[in-house]
Amino acid sequence: MAEFTQIRYEVSESIATVTLNRPEKMNAFTGVMMRELLDVFDVIDADDAVRAVIVTGEGKAFCAGADLSGGAKTFDDGDWSSPDDDRVRRDGGGQVTLRIFECKKPVIAAINGAAVGIGATMTLPMDVRLASTTARVGFVFTRRGIVPEACSSWFLPRAVGISRAAEWVYTGRILSASEAHEGGLIRSVHAPEDLLPAARTLAREIADNTSGVSVALSRQMLWRMLGASHPMDAHRADSRGIQMRGRSVDAHEGVSSFLEKRPARFADSVARELPDIFPEWEDPQFS
Numbered sequence: 473m474a475e476f477t478q479i480r481y482e483v484s485e486s487i488a489t490v491t492l493n494r495p496e497k498m499n500a501f502t503g504v505m506m507r508e509l510l511d512v513f514d515v516i517d518a519d520d521a522v523r524a525v526i527v528t529g530e531g532k533a534f535c536a537g538a539d540l541s542g543g544a545k546t547f548d549d550g551d552w553s554s555p556d557d558d559r560v561r562r563d564g565g566g567q568v569t570l571r572i573f574e575c576k577k578p579v580i581a582a583i584n585g586a587a588v589g590i591g592a593t594m595t596l597p598m599d600v601r602l603a604s605t606t607a608r609v610g611f612v613f614t615r616r617g618i619v620p621e622a623c624s625s626w627f628l629p630r631a632v633g634i635s636r637a638a639e640w641v642y643t644g645r646i647l648s649a650s651e652a653h654e655g656g657l658i659r660s661v662h663a664p665e666d667l668l669p670a671a672r673t674l675a676r677e678i679a680d681n682t683s684g685v686s687v688a689l690s691r692q693m694l695w696r697m698l699g700a701s702h703p704m705d706a707h708r709a710d711s712r713g714i715q716m717r718g719r720s721v722d723a724h725e726g727v728s729s730f731l732e733k734r735p736a737r738f739a740d741s742v743a744r745e746l747p748d749i750f751p752e753w754e755d756p757q758f759s
Contacts, residue, residue, distance in 0.1 A: 478505040480530070481512050486523040486679040487672060488516055488577075495531030500539035501590045506564040509594075510571050517576045520741050523679035523687075525575070526671045527598060528582040534607065537589030538565075565590040565622030572597040573623075573695060576688040576742050578678055582671040583607045584664065588646070593620070596627035599691065600674065603658045604667045607649040615644035630698050632656045683722040683738040688746055689713055696750060712749040720745075 480491040490512055492499035516522050529535055572579055572594070581595040583603040588610040595601050603609075611628070613620050620628070620641055628637040632655050640647065640655075652658045662670050678687060693713065697706050717723050722740040729736035 476508045476512065478502060479508045479512060481515070483519070483522055485676075486521060487675045488519075488522045488525045490525060490527045492527075492529045492535050495529075495533070497539060498533035498536035498586060499529045499531070499591070500536050501565070501594075502539045503564060506568055509568050513571050513575050518743050520684065520743050522577055523682075523684055524675035525577050525579045526582050526668070526675055527579060527595075528668065528671070529584050531585070532606070533585040533591075534581075534583045534587040535591030535594065536586050537591050537612070563621045565593060568594055569597045569622045569624075569627065576691070576746060577684075578675075578687060578691060580671050580675055582667050583609070583649075583658070584667055586610075588612055589616075590622055593622035593624040593627070596622070596624055596631060597695075600659050601657060602667060602671050602674075603649040603652065603661050604664045605649055605661055606664055607652070607658075607661075608646050609649070609652045609657065610644065610646040611641045612644040612646070614642060681736070683726065683736075683740060684742045685720070685722060685738075685740045685746055686717060688742050689717070689749060692750065709749050712747075712751075716747040716749065 476493075478492070478494050480489075480493045482489045482491075490509070492505065494500060494502075494505070516525055568590075578600075579598040581598040581601040583595065583601060585604065585606055586608050587595060588608070589612055592609050592611055611620060611624065628641070631637075632640075636655050647655070647657075649658060649661045653661050660670065693706070693709055697709070700706060720740055722738045725736050725738060
């Protein structure tokens with residue numbers, strides 16, 4: 473497994489915890505952190521021992537946004553007057569959120585403090601967001617002279633609705649945990665010492681009771697159907713999924729365990745046995 477310098481990765485009892493680990497810089501996002509997050513989600517997907525993922529921050533912040541120590545030109549990627557410098561470069565935050573979107577395991581954000589800019593937008597493709605009472609969330613791009621990134625113009629309106637997303641982005645104001653909760657972004661707010669235990673309780677419920685392959689397919693179905701043009705798209709995917717999974721060892725075990733009134737012992741491998749129920753769906757290519 474890769475060595476990580478700006479994140480920490482631990483697995484315990486089928487739950488992976490990814491901790492953003494630059495506490496002296498409030499876990500500010502860097503190119504190194506971006507690459508390490510991309511790598512760690514590859515590790516997670518390949519490991520059948522991992523059934524759920526928690527992402528949190530070390531110290532008093534979750535992630536205070538992009539590292540601005542480079543000064544005024546932090547977001548300036550070169551001299552655009554050059555004829556050789558007119559191509560669009562991929563946004564690093566977007567690469568991370570797209571990788572989380574593609575993850576085969578459910579991802580829970582445990583927002584322990586400030587989550588600003590990319591610190592907020594990286595949580596949007598995560599499935600559930602819990603926050604500490606000390607958390608603060610800000611989509612501050614207009615206050616920095618830039619625009620929303622990390623695919624957040626797609627994710628945020630789907631999470632909280634277009635009107636609320638517009639207000640939060642246009643004003644760029646910092647939201648308290650309670651305001652983010654009232655707006656539907658946060659599932660629940662906890663005392664700081666209770667945040668990770670609450671996230672682990674939710675992760676345990678998934679890990680202890682469900683088929684990993686079924687959860688992975690369900691995650692794909694729910695996220696991808698957000699952009700479907702008609703319920704028939706869902707019907708096609710549902711039909712393929714029920715047919716393919718109905719023949720599986722896990723489906724047989726799920727029914728047998730219910731009839732025998734015992735806990736299920738699911739054995740199918742997410743890494744090796746995940747069927748494709750979206751044959752018509754292709755990853756958009758960046759150009």
